[in-house]
Amino acid sequence: MPAPIHDPYYTLGGPLKRLPLRKAAVAFIAAVCLCLCGLLYLQLKQSRDHDLALAQVSSANLTRAMAQQAQDTFRAADLVVSSLVDWIQDEGYEAARNPRLQQTFARRAQALEQLHGLFLVDREGRWVVSSFGDLTRPVTFDDREYFKFHQRNASREVHIGPAIRSRQNGEWIIPLSRRINGPQGEFQGVLMAGIRLAYFDRFFKSFSIDDQALMFLALADGTLLARRPSDQQMIGKSLAQGPIFRTYLPQARSGSAMIRTPSDGSVRLYGYQQLQAYPLVVAAAIPEEVMLRGWWANAVQSSVIVALVVLGISLFGWVFVLQVRNSERIEADLRAAQERLEVIATHDSLTGLGNRRLFQRVLETEFARSQRQQRRLSLILLDIDYFKPFNDTYGHLAGDQCLVQVAHLVKSCCQRKTDLVVRYGGEEFAVLLADADIDAAYTLAEQIRQRIRAAAIPHRAAPSGQLTASLGCYAFVPTLEDRVELLIERADAALYQAKHLGRNRTQVMSEGGTLKDDAGVKVQG
Template sequence: MPNRHHDVHHAPGITLKRLPLRKAAVCFIGAVWLCLCGLLYLQLDQSRSHDLSLAQVASTNLTRAMAQQAEDTFMKADLVLTSLVDLIQMDGAGPQQLERLQKTFARRVLTLDQLHGILLFDRNGQWVVTSFESLPRGPGVADREYFKFHQQNVTSVAHIGPAIRSRENGEWIIPISKRINDKDGNFQGVLLAGIKMSYFDQFFKSFSLDDKGSMFLGLTDGTLLARRPFVESQIGTSVAQSEIFKNLLPQANSGSAMFTSSIDGVTRMYGYRQLEAYPLVVTAASSIDTILAGWYDTAFRSSIIVALVLVGVGLFGWVFIYQVRVGEQVEKDLRRAQEALELIATHDSLTGLANRRLFERALDIEFGRGARQVSPLSLIMLDIDYFKRYNDTYGHVVGDHCLAEVARALKSCCHRKADLAVRYGGEEFAVLLPDTDIHGAMTIAEQIRRSVIDKNISHSGSPNGYVTVSLGCYSFVPSGRDSMDVFIQRADAALYQAKHSGRNRVASLSTESSVETLMRSDR
């Protein structure tokens, strides 16, 4: 069989590696898809980061305004309390001063919109005088947090306590209070100013905030004083475990962050700030849904456009790849047709063996290789004995079958890829054996002879009664100046010698032109 030395598809010349066009097209289309998706992702990511950055700045500015307003609100109330504490500690709060104190309290409340009222309590928590026209009745305020604070703390600093309901009219207020001492510094009572919860509610509403936005005023311990949206049940609750109080405030007194609220579970961009003058914290936040509403709309429209482009590129790519596949299939069919034509041109159609054209090409290659490598080259020529009689007896159709069977026997003995079995013409065959000396050629020739006999093809015109072959072998080391015709003639001479010696045998011709005949008889 032809090998890589003899194959017509490995003829000398430059072979260009074919570009895998279909794979390249798929990779290109995939790269375009990835680039478009990557660009869309980068654009949307930058746009989202920009919107979040603007929201962060807005929340920071809002908390700064809230902090300033809250500080001003409590500072004004604190100044009123301070002046009144000085007045009470200087003039006292006896029966003769009560009427004047009540009018003073009432005037001060009228001057500040945030004040619900001003109230003075004695050391037992009972009302002494208020800004209201009549004193409330009841058990007093000894149970209130602010009253207990001043009983236990000598400080003259104003105290802001948790929000409470006024026992005067039930309105929610944020108490800011101061301790009243006698001349010896002993506890004499508490002066309290109530900040209206509604004041902060109106203040919060003055800011443009989305429906899911949030504003918060609380103590530094996490107690909620006022919030937008207002939920009465949440007033006075603790948010000390929230992100702001637990993690952010210990790191910085102001800043911004995005997280999910522990109160209502809404994710927002929060700005927060702790007041410098009072133990208060303010926060303002916008929901992420509102902040990114425009971004979501842009992302949707951009994604639709990119998706349409991707679909278009995909359809174009599919058509292109389909056309490439069609072209490749056509080329493959042409290649198969070319290979079939090459096979027809270089192989015998009856036996499937190489023909003389491929034999001559292989001889040219092996002559050159043998000369370069100084390796022996052998040739076996064989002929079917009494084949004319066979055709005359059995007919040409059976004769063709006989030729095919002999060709199979021949191929079965050519074990190496380099060996080339040839139908030389008519009933004559040849076997080219590279890197094989005369002894190896004789051995293979004998194997061929035995293989044909083992086929047991009946031949009444042969003395043996079955088909046999005669074989002639010749071997030499090419020098580079040798003649292929002489090489073939010497192998043919050995074959002639085998036939003259009685057929059904192997003969060899040495390089000195002396004839050695190896007789093989099956009788």
């Protein structure tokens, strides 16, 4: 008697004689595998730490570049504003000087790419002069944050406010402003330079970093000014409760930290820096998965190699310590398993009929045979009438029992061994008839329909009060130009017509593709 396939101790020569050797071999193989895995772990850990260290250096460099660019941008605008404020306080801005001021404003605004424009506002918040020339309508600025700030504060230091939309053309700008005082230090107005938000958008986009990376410029109080990726809805939002402003900036003006983002749960390496000369903060965040993308690729490659080596060693050990398998028993078991799988793959588990896969395979074979031998091939498609209401009324368990009963009735009507009955899908069944003309198909279809009606299966949701079925038939002699799908399409068209004409009937489509009325009249049961 052959040994069971699962018995690991059977050998042709009897049980293994040297049990300690087998144990030693298993221990040796396990030790080698553990050593390989340990070395792999150490190598991957060192590589990961190295990649993270390089990422921290890159993040710090990126943050410094952002801070330097932001500081240079605001300093250039601040120099323009401070020099003009000194000039205006010395010369005044009477109406006679306005054209000269406007020309000066225009030249200064055109000289700096980042400047949207320059605006002079009097102590009442009324527009006096701008780099754009005359405004098309009266404009007041007394509601702007920067105007209220200078109106309340006597300091002549520069002020950078939250991003606003320009009343000149609607463009997003960051206001940089200084207070203008009178001879006695009284408040006389504000000079504001609008720095284009689009300038920082272009600057952020100039960095060759991953699309998942995050960059932003914010005020020292956490008010967001600009970010990458750009999102206008985020402009003006407060980041004060975020870990950068709440935890890290109070401890150091610059640095880096691994932070988990609450919105998506991803871990990012943040590099941050607060500018020395202005109340601004820049930060750049790179996702951990981006930083470790190369490491992951190397880890997968190394793990696969080690896994293959471990697998090879393990297989060698199993070959050394396990029995020689009985090939005949394996072959018999595999054959039986294949037959079982074949049945599972080609038959419907509920009704026991063939399934669509078997139908397609047999249909292609019979279609090719009918083409070669010029014999007729017929197809009957059957659909249970009002089956969804049946399920809704009696429940899905009763629906399954109904399908099993209908399958049995259809199968009992097919007497030839060559007739194939399958569950085509849902409540649809198909009967493939080789070497049968349309009359034979129609006769069999009517027999099936009447037998289903004679079974008197209750169906309260149907007009007749009992279960019925609609059938469509088609038969033809396929030529070399015909497609397999043509048989299904025309049988399905006949079935659709039977449904359309009131159900509980058999409808036939002629070989020419037209519906025949003589075979389609409803037969009362």
